[in-house]
Amino acid sequence: MNTVTIPVHRDLQAERRIAAAAFRDELTRRGVFCVNLISSPGAGKTTLLQATARAWPEQGRLAVLVGDIATDRDAERLAPYLPVKQLTTGGACHLELSLVQKGLAALDLEGVEYLFVENVGNLVCPASHDLGEHLRVVALSVTEGDDKPGKYPKAFRTSQACVMTKVDLLPYVPFDLARAEADARLIQPAMSFFPVGALTGTGIADWCQFLQHQRASLITGVARR
Amino acid sequence: MNTVTIPVHRDLQAERRIAAAAFRDELTRRGVFCVNLISSPGAGKTTLLQATARAWPEQGRLAVLVGDIATDRDAERLAPYLPVKQLTTGGACHLELSLVQKGLAALDLEGVEYLFVENVGNLVCPASHDLGEHLRVVALSVTEGDDKPGKYPKAFRTSQACVMTKVDLLPYVPFDLARAEADARLIQPAMSFFPVGALTGTGIADWCQFLQHQRASLITGVARR
Numbered sequence: 001m002n003t004v005t006i007p008v009h010r011d012l013q014a015e016r017r018i019a020a021a022a023f024r025d026e027l028t029r030r031g032v033f034c035v036n037l038i039s040s041p042g043a044g045k046t047t048l049l050q051a052t053a054r055a056w057p058e059q060g061r062l063a064v065l066v067g068d069i070a071t072d073r074d075a076e077r078l079a080p081y082l083p084v085k086q087l088t089t090g091g092a093c094h095l096e097l098s099l100v101q102k103g104l105a106a107l108d109l110e111g112v113e114y115l116f117v118e119n120v121g122n123l124v125c126p127a128s129h130d131l132g133e134h135l136r137v138v139a140l141s142v143t144e145g146d147d148k149p150g151k152y153p154k155a156f157r158t159s160q161a162c163v164m165t166k167v168d169l170l171p172y173v174p175f176d177l178a179r180a181e182a183d184a185r186l187i188q189p190a191m192s193f194f195p196v197g198a199l200t201g202t203g204i205a206d207w208c209q210f211l212q213h214q215r216a217s218l219i220t221g222v223a224r225r
Numbered sequence: 226m227n228t229v230t231i232p233v234h235r236d237l238q239a240e241r242r243i244a245a246a247a248f249r250d251e252l253t254r255r256g257v258f259c260v261n262l263i264s265s266p267g268a269g270k271t272t273l274l275q276a277t278a279r280a281w282p283e284q285g286r287l288a289v290l291v292g293d294i295a296t297d298r299d300a301e302r303l304a305p306y307l308p309v310k311q312l313t314t315g316g317a318c319h320l321e322l323s324l325v326q327k328g329l330a331a332l333d334l335e336g337v338e339y340l341f342v343e344n345v346g347n348l349v350c351p352a353s354h355d356l357g358e359h360l361r362v363v364a365l366s367v368t369e370g371d372d373k374p375g376k377y378p379k380a381f382r383t384s385q386a387c388v389m390t391k392v393d394l395l396p397y398v399p400f401d402l403a404r405a406e407a408d409a410r411l412i413q414p415a416m417s418f419f420p421v422g423a424l425t426g427t428g429i430a431d432w433c434q435f436l437q438h439q440r441a442s443l444i445t446g447v448a449r450r
Contacts, residue, residue: 040266041348041377042369069349071375091379093318093349121376122349123266124294124318143368143391144267150296151346152266154316166368172397 016130020097023132027115028222033215034115036133038155040148041121043141044165044198046074048207049116051198053081055208061113065103067095067120074118083107094125097132114211127154135214141165143173146180149187156184161192163207168197241355245322248357252340253447258440259340261358263380265373266346268366269390269423271299273432274341276423278306280433286338290328292320292345299343308332319350322357339436352379360439366390368398371405374412381409386417388432393422 027034037045046066053062063083066074075086087095087103100117109115117133119126138159140148143166149156156162162184164177177195184191192210196203252259262270271291278287288308291299300311312320312328325342334340342358344351363384365373368391374381381387387409389402402420409416417435421428 040346040369041373042265042366068376070378071372073372073376093347120349121265122318122347124345124347125350141267141368143366143394144265147296147298148266151293151298153295169368169394169397172394 016097020130020132023097023101024134027132028134028218030109031219032109032112032115033135033211033218034117034131034133035211036117036119036126036131036136037139038119038123038126038136038159039121039139039165040123040141040144043121043139043144045118045121045139046077047198048139048163048165048196049078049118050081051196051201051204052116052208052211053078055201055204060111062116063107063109063112063114064116064118065100065107066118067099069093069120083112089120093120093122094129095119095131096129100131113215123148123152123155127152127158134218135160135211137161137163139163139165140180142167142170142175142177146175146177146183149180149184153187156187156191159188160190161194161210164193164195165198167195167202168200241322245355245357248322248326249359252357253359253443255334256444257334257337257340258360258436258443259342259356259358260436261342261344261351261356261361262364263344263348263351263361263384264346264364264390265348265366265369268346268364268369270343270346270364271302272423273364273388273390273421274303274343275306276421276426276429277341277433277436278303280426280429285336287341288332288334288337288339289341289343290325290332291343292324294318294345308337314345318345318347319354320344320356321354325356338440348373348377348380352377352383359443360385360436362386362388364388364390365405367392367395367400367402371400371402371408374405374409378412381412381416384413385415386419386435389418389420390423392420392427393425 039045065085067087069089072086075084078084085103085107087099136159138155194207264270290310292312294314297311300309303309310328310332312324361384363380419432
């Protein structure tokens with residue numbers, strides 16, 4: 001009813017894809033493996049990154065850009081663990097590449113091998129925006145229900161890994177890990193799954209090892225070119 | 226960078242506001258009190274509506290339109306309890322008035338006094354869309370963390386009530402009810418709060434009573450005009 005179609009004579013989506021690919025190449029050349037972490041609000045992205053940094057063998061090699069609509073609460077929580085820069089969208093429901101690039105300019109990447117981008121808490125809109133990441137990870141907390149992958153298909157279809165968070169709450173909530181995995185695999189058959197309890201450290205070692213393997217594959221691939 | 230400004234010579238936002246106000250007036254005339262329920266994915270909107278229908282004194286007076294990006298899982302869950310119509314947005318991150326109106330045409334409103342619109346699970350975008358509701362309610366589950374109101378200000382600023390869901394999990398999660406309330410009141414000082422455990426029925430009676438009072442005030446107000 002309120003739709004107006006306007007020809008703009010520019011393929012904005014193609015421009016965005018090209019810009020993201022160029023940024024990804026630049027990060028690869030610098031040896032920086034970039035992870036775009038998406039999830040619902042309160043699924044535990046920040047707590048996962050805290051636990052990841054605590055468990056990481058050489059902490060100096062991690063950095064994080066953290067997106068939020070308002071406040072710098074997540075950056076405050078992460079600052080004791082790793083270099084962090086808050087990106088505040090001022091109302092927007094997802095991060096865009098330009099904001100990530102602006103934030104990165106304020107972050108010292110010297111020696112950084114892993115850059116996490118913690119997206120705005122939103123299981124819908126961030127799935128449509130390529131931030132130049134090498135790996136997209138969707139976090140799903142077991143308190144959200146095992147029916148969520150099918151209900152939010154794009155977040156799962158565009159991710160390569162899924163971290164099932166808050167597994168220490170499994171005894172108290174109706175959530176079947178196998179059912180959630182099966183539901184996600186219908187959408188993304190190649191998905192890797194990592195059940196974690198970030199507050200207790202459960203599953204964090206496997207998750208860290210996965211990231212290290214992913215970066216190693218990328219760097220080896222680049223060396224072979 | 227990719228922004229293009231295009232003058233359209235129509236105030237689309239004003240058109241939307243006018244259409245929503247007209248729809249709200251129509252519902253009021255028909256004696257239907259409309260509640261727009263928003264929250265993160267998995268905060269428990271559907272379970273809250275199931276518990277509400279179970280506890281309601283006269284079940285025939287409730288109906289629900291349930292929004293989702295994909296699947297009719299929530300409608301399946303609600304169908305045993307109250308008249309329901311699934312609205313599938315096909316990718317869109319929120320419900321719009323036109324879809325609500327289309328869905329309503331397929332729902333028998335005869336005798337319905339309370340119409341719930343369960344929005345897409347998204348704590349950001351639905352806050353910007355008036356669906357013609359009389360009351361906007363934001364649900365926040367205690368598993369999401371007590372820092373969320375300030376991080377998602379528009380959802381809380383545009384709501385008149387907040388249901389704190391899953392309170393039966395409070396012993397197992399770091400969540401301070403008073404802190405979350407104080408954070409929300411900074412944004413929306415007139416907010417009413419309802420801590421509920423929908424699976425156990427905790428707090429459901431107060432929540433139902435609140436809805437009944439809200440509708441009664443509306444109808445009395447109309448009668449006085």
